[in-house]
Amino acid sequence: xxxxxxxRYSPHTVLDIKIKKTLFKGASAYxxxxxxESHDFGRMxxxxxxxxxxxxxxxxxxxxxxxxxxxxxxxxxxxxxxxxGDGGIVRELSKHPQIKRIDLVEIDSMVVEKCKxxxxxxxxxxxxxRLKVYYDDGSQFLKNKENFYDIIIVDSPDPIGAGRxxxxxxxxxxxxxxxxxxxxxxxxSETPTFKKEFKIMKSMHKKLNGIFPIVKFFTAYVPSxxxxxxxFVFCSKKYDPLLDFQNKxxxxxxLKNSYYNADIHRASLALxxxxxxxxxxx
Numbered sequence: 473x474x475x476x477x478x479x480r481y482s483p484h485t486v487l488d489i490k491i492k493k494t495l496f497k498g499a500s501a502y503x504x505x506x507x508x509e510s511h512d513f514g515r516m517x518x519x520x521x522x523x524x525x526x527x528x529x530x531x532x533x534x535x536x537x538x539x540x541x542x543x544x545x546x547x548x549x550x551x552x553x554x555x556x557g558d559g560g561i562v563r564e565l566s567k568h569p570q571i572k573r574i575d576l577v578e579i580d581s582m583v584v585e586k587c588k589x590x591x592x593x594x595x596x597x598x599x600x601x602r603l604k605v606y607y608d609d610g611s612q613f614l615k616n617k618e619n620f621y622d623i624i625i626v627d628s629p630d631p632i633g634a635g636r637x638x639x640x641x642x643x644x645x646x647x648x649x650x651x652x653x654x655x656x657x658x659x660x661s662e663t664p665t666f667k668k669e670f671k672i673m674k675s676m677h678k679k680l681n682g683i684f685p686i687v688k689f690f691t692a693y694v695p696s697x698x699x700x701x702x703x704f705v706f707c708s709k710k711y712d713p714l715l716d717f718q719n720k721x722x723x724x725x726x727l728k729n730s731y732y733n734a735d736i737h738r739a740s741l742a743l744x745x746x747x748x749x750x751x752x753x754x
Contacts, residue, residue, distance in 0.1 A: 475611045477508060477516075479523045481698060482666050487523075489513055493498030497592050498621055500683060501580035515591055517583075517747075518696045519629055523557050526696045533660075534594075535732035535741065536692045536704060538564035541623050541658045543722050543737060544706075548622040549573065554610035554638065557583035557628035567727050574603045575621075577613045590715055614646035626659035629654040636738060639672065641679045648683055651690055656708035657747075661689065664747060665700030667744070677751055680707050688713060689751055692731070692739040701744075714741055 479487040489510050496507040501569050504520040514527030525533070538561055542548055549572045553561050557578040565574055578584055584605065588595045597603070606613060610626070620733075624647050628638040637643055638659075661676050662669035680687045684707040694702045706713050724736055743751070 474511075477510070477518070478695075479521075485666070485699070487696070487699070489516070489523075496586050497580070498586075500580050502580045505580075505582055507586055507587060516696075516730060517587060517591065519583075522630060524592075524629060525560065525594065525695050527591070529617075529695050530558075530560050530594060531730045532692050532694050533697070533702070534560035534564050535729050536562060536690070536736075537625055537658060537660065538625060539624065539729065539732045540690060540704070540706065540713055540728070540737060540740065541625065541656055542568050543718045544708070544716050545622055545656055546711070546712050546716070546718060547653075550621045550623075551576070552573070552617075552621045552624045554613075554626045555629065556625070557582075558587045558591060559595035559597045561625055561627050562603055563594060564597070564598040566597050566602075566727070569604060569725075570721075571602060572672050574600065575606065575608045577606045577608050577610050579607065581607045610636060611640070611643045611646060614643070614650045617646075617650035619649075619652055622652055622655050624655070624657045626657065626658070630662070639676065641683075644679055644683050644714060646653060646705075647707075649746060651709065654710040656706065656711060657684070658707070661703045661705040663698040663700055663702050665698050669698070674738070674750070676705055681704060684708060686712055688741060688749065691743065691747075692740060701747075713739060 475491050477489045477491050481556050492506055492509045498505055508516045510516055516526045517524040551574050553576040661671045664670040686708040688706045689703050691701045691703050
């Protein structure tokens with residue numbers, strides 16, 4: 473029987489998505505997990521009643537999270553993914569043959585298990601032979617890593633429950649230490665559309681600006697996430713995502729992406745005035 477799923481952005485704004493059927497509903501040790509079949513967004517992964525990913529537009533989020541850093545770093549060999557249990561980030565990483573090692577740290581094994589079963593278009597990345605999966609807290613995992621990764625991608629949920637530690641200043645210091653001397657970090661950084669999320673975004677910028685010499689936001693529009701801009705943060709010890717874009721490697725690989733391209737890479741870093749004025753580094 474069809475019903476309406478409500479993703480509440482604020483006490484006053486709700487995204488209603490009509491659902492055909494529930495494919496899975498259960499609770500892990502960390503969160504409530506649902507996989508729903510919708511009319512317009514395809515299959516959806518919902519964590520604690522918040523849309524985490526949909527088949528309709530996941531490629532926008534995953535391509536931007538991966539290809540912006542991968543085409544900025546000149547020679548990425550080792551990549552760490554924190555979160556990303558749906559597999560979309562790893563799927564995009566698998567398009568880059570120069571990577572030698574992909575580590576994925578996901579706290580909730582049930583997310584991986586159910587996405588492998590119900591979301592095969594995303595979880596295909598788990599078949600990559602370069603991938604090793606660790607079921608652990610991302611912050612705890614990084615404590616023992618030093619000068620190890622070229623790139624860290626933090627595909628975190630909202631900063632509630634199990635995801636809260638991935639927004640703390642100590643976690644960002646762990647990332648800094650785990651990165652090589654020219655390493656870089658990207659993370660989802662919520663939306664400026666709503667007051668609560670914009671507060672999170674500003675808090676991330678303040679923390680990261682005191683840790684990394686280069687901190688920049690880039691944007692995309694992901695319809696199922698928020699009625700407005702969705703933001704990502706790019707942090708680097710050395711490379712600038714505009715000045716150091718690896719155009720030759722981009723042209724050589726000729727990836728068949730659905731959203732990301734060289735023009736989108738550059739354009740995503742051009743912020744609207746209200747964000748530029750808020751986050752410009754002087």
